[in-house]
Amino acid sequence: MLASAMPSEITRERIAAIAALASLELDPAEVELFARQLGDVLAYADEVRKVDTTGVPPTAAVGTESRLERDDEILPCLDVRDVLANAPDVLPAAGLFRVPRVLG
Amino acid sequence: MSDPASARDTRDRVRSRTRSAVDVCQVALARLEAVEPRLHAFNTVIADQALARAEAIDREPDRWRNAPLAGVPVAVKDNICTCGVRTTASSKILETFVPPYSATAITRLEAAGAVIIGKTNCDEFAMGSSNENSAFGPTRNPWAVDRTPGGSSGGSAAAVAARVAPIALGSDTGGSIRQPAALCGIVGLKPTYGRVSRYGLMAFGSSLDQIGPLTTTVGDAAILLAVLAGRDPADSTSAVDAVPDYSAALTGDVRGTTIGVPRRLLEQGVDPDVARAVNGALDVLGSRGATIADIELPHASYAIPVYYLVATAEASSNLARYDGVRYGLRKSAETLGAMYSMTREAGFGPEVKRRIMLGTYVLSAGYYDAYYLKAQQVRTLILRDYEKAFERVDVIAMPTSPTPAFKLGERASDPLQMYLADVFTVSANLAGLPAISVPCGFTPGGLPIGLQLTGRRFDEAMLFRVADAHERDTAWWSAQPPDFPAHA
Numbered sequence: 001m002l003a004s005a006m007p008s009e010i011t012r013e014r015i016a017a018i019a020a021l022a023s024l025e026l027d028p029a030e031v032e033l034f035a036r037q038l039g040d041v042l043a044y045a046d047e048v049r050k051v052d053t054t055g056v057p058p059t060a061a062v063g064t065e066s067r068l069e070r071d072d073e074i075l076p077c078l079d080v081r082d083v084l085a086n087a088p089d090v091l092p093a094a095g096l097f098r099v100p101r102v103l104g
Numbered sequence: 105m106s107d108p109a110s111a112r113d114t115r116d117r118v119r120s121r122t123r124s125a126v127d128v129c130q131v132a133l134a135r136l137e138a139v140e141p142r143l144h145a146f147n148t149v150i151a152d153q154a155l156a157r158a159e160a161i162d163r164e165p166d167r168w169r170n171a172p173l174a175g176v177p178v179a180v181k182d183n184i185c186t187c188g189v190r191t192t193a194s195s196k197i198l199e200t201f202v203p204p205y206s207a208t209a210i211t212r213l214e215a216a217g218a219v220i221i222g223k224t225n226c227d228e229f230a231m232g233s234s235n236e237n238s239a240f241g242p243t244r245n246p247w248a249v250d251r252t253p254g255g256s257s258g259g260s261a262a263a264v265a266a267r268v269a270p271i272a273l274g275s276d277t278g279g280s281i282r283q284p285a286a287l288c289g290i291v292g293l294k295p296t297y298g299r300v301s302r303y304g305l306m307a308f309g310s311s312l313d314q315i316g317p318l319t320t321t322v323g324d325a326a327i328l329l330a331v332l333a334g335r336d337p338a339d340s341t342s343a344v345d346a347v348p349d350y351s352a353a354l355t356g357d358v359r360g361t362t363i364g365v366p367r368r369l370l371e372q373g374v375d376p377d378v379a380r381a382v383n384g385a386l387d388v389l390g391s392r393g394a395t396i397a398d399i400e401l402p403h404a405s406y407a408i409p410v411y412y413l414v415a416t417a418e419a420s421s422n423l424a425r426y427d428g429v430r431y432g433l434r435k436s437a438e439t440l441g442a443m444y445s446m447t448r449e450a451g452f453g454p455e456v457k458r459r460i461m462l463g464t465y466v467l468s469a470g471y472y473d474a475y476y477l478k479a480q481q482v483r484t485l486i487l488r489d490y491e492k493a494f495e496r497v498d499v500i501a502m503p504t505s506p507t508p509a510f511k512l513g514e515r516a517s518d519p520l521q522m523y524l525a526d527v528f529t530v531s532a533n534l535a536g537l538p539a540i541s542v543p544c545g546f547t548p549g550g551l552p553i554g555l556q557l558t559g560r561r562f563d564e565a566m567l568f569r570v571a572d573a574h575e576r577d578t579a580w581w582s583a584q585p586p587d588f589p590a591h592a
Contacts, residue, residue, distance in 0.1 A: 010465075015461070018461055018464050018465050018468065019445075019461065020445075021464050021468060022420060022448075022460050022461060022464040023424070023427065023441070023444040023445045023448055024445055024448050024449055024452075024457055024460065024461070025442075025445040025446050025448070025449040026449065026457070027449075030454075030457070034457075034458060034461050037458060037519055037520075038458070038461060038462055038465060040519075040520050041412060041462060041519065041520055041523070042462075042465075042475075044408075044409055044520060045409040045412065045413055045475065045479075047406060047409055048406050048409045048410055048413065048475075048478055048479055048482050049474060049475075049478055051403070051406060051478075051481075051482050051485065053478065053481035053482060053484075053485070056481045056482075056484050056485060057481070057484055058477055058480030058481050058483070058484065059480055059481075059483040059484040059487055059534075060311060060480060061297070061310075061311035061341070061536075062297050062311070062487065062535060062536030062561075063296075063297060063298055063343070063536055063561060064297075064298065064340075064341045069340075070337055070340070078204050078205060079204075082204035083204060083430075085202070085204065086200075086201055086202060086204070086430065086431035086432070087429065087430050087431060088428060088429075088432075088433075088434035089434065097429050097430055099429055099440050099443065100436075100437060100438060100439055100440050100442075100443050101439070101440075102440050
């Protein structure tokens, strides 16, 4: 367990780094607010870290073990025009979503 | 102009042609129009489509002769995709989104003869316990319009409580069907994880989410679950287990049934009116022949922090898809990265951002083991507590919510305080268990109180049996909000 994981020490810099990971352009007021509120919630969540879990396996989901496989059949899927209909910017003839330039 | 009939009564009349589906639909729409200015339960109303659908049902009586929901109006939570009908999850980022497909729950409803009348308001992306996180303003509780209907399925609960529609769909990730059902005085069921397909439900916490019914009677919940339940190839987590005849469980006979009560868990933080009502419900079941036994759930007190670590981690991953590329809002920017982050900043509300931040934090390098992995391990311990308890008892009873409906605005500025409202509901999601909330009384001030019953995996029939037995000896379920009277 890392000493640096102390939630009460969530800095504005740490919040800004998390926001970048989450693709959120937070304003300064939100950075301030979330630094405090995440600190509160994680301080509360620290209770969990006190539980002895030696040898206890993690549970990611309940009862899905036997359900995951099916035959690999080709089935009808959505029409490209329908899929593009909700997008803010598309090239309909090419069937593509358009986004800002990625490569220079 | 009102319609307090159950879904069962309504479909029986439509099937026997003693009442037309169009008449049923018109009454529901008129009721909706009358109460909506005070409740704000709906984001979208589809009156013309609903009437056209009702006419089609009336035109083909033979086709719908055995349909379990023939002509029954249904309100659908706005995070469940409806083909061709705007589906927003009460978020600005999806304000104009019109799904090109329907959720499996919707196609099953339609095959059963139901008539969808509109999409109900909810907390944004189902994140909240009060409906105050809707980007379009909160729904109000029909029992006291200055109070929350609960959340996140608050619009669905208010619509059913005000007798706009006899049944509604909600989704439940940490209590979002059961808590609003309790706060609005109706029945709400979260099915076993995997019982109902999640295909077309906008994902929040994928290991926790389930679609389920909100109704005025236990019998209607049994009918609706039978329609919704079953394997769906489009959802790999949907269960292959056979769907039993839930209505056959409504015998009123609870002799030989053992109901466990985690007394120690209930010692603190439960409103005295809530405790009194829940004890009253246990007395009712005891007098019908059920045995009441004390049980221990030693790790239940960790359920809230475990839930908020697991659910936000899953949410931060699931909500990465809202990036302004394929649907919804886009904010223009020079680079792709800036377009993503400006779109998300403008499109998400404060609670959604808070949970994405928390989830990203607990999954980030150096914190994953300390928070996320640890929470998953304690999740195992919570699950084991329930498995142990169910060796001795058939059902576990506790309040659905520790308090009755709170005032709008009362907890809005303190997220942690709001999260504590989910103390009794989140365990069932973490353990994948079915749980139902049923009306069990009122406060002296006239606010509804809910009893929660949790069962073994895939044993919804037992929940229905016990809940129905309670309903037979009480009249709480039939009470209607005095400011929204509905007389046939």
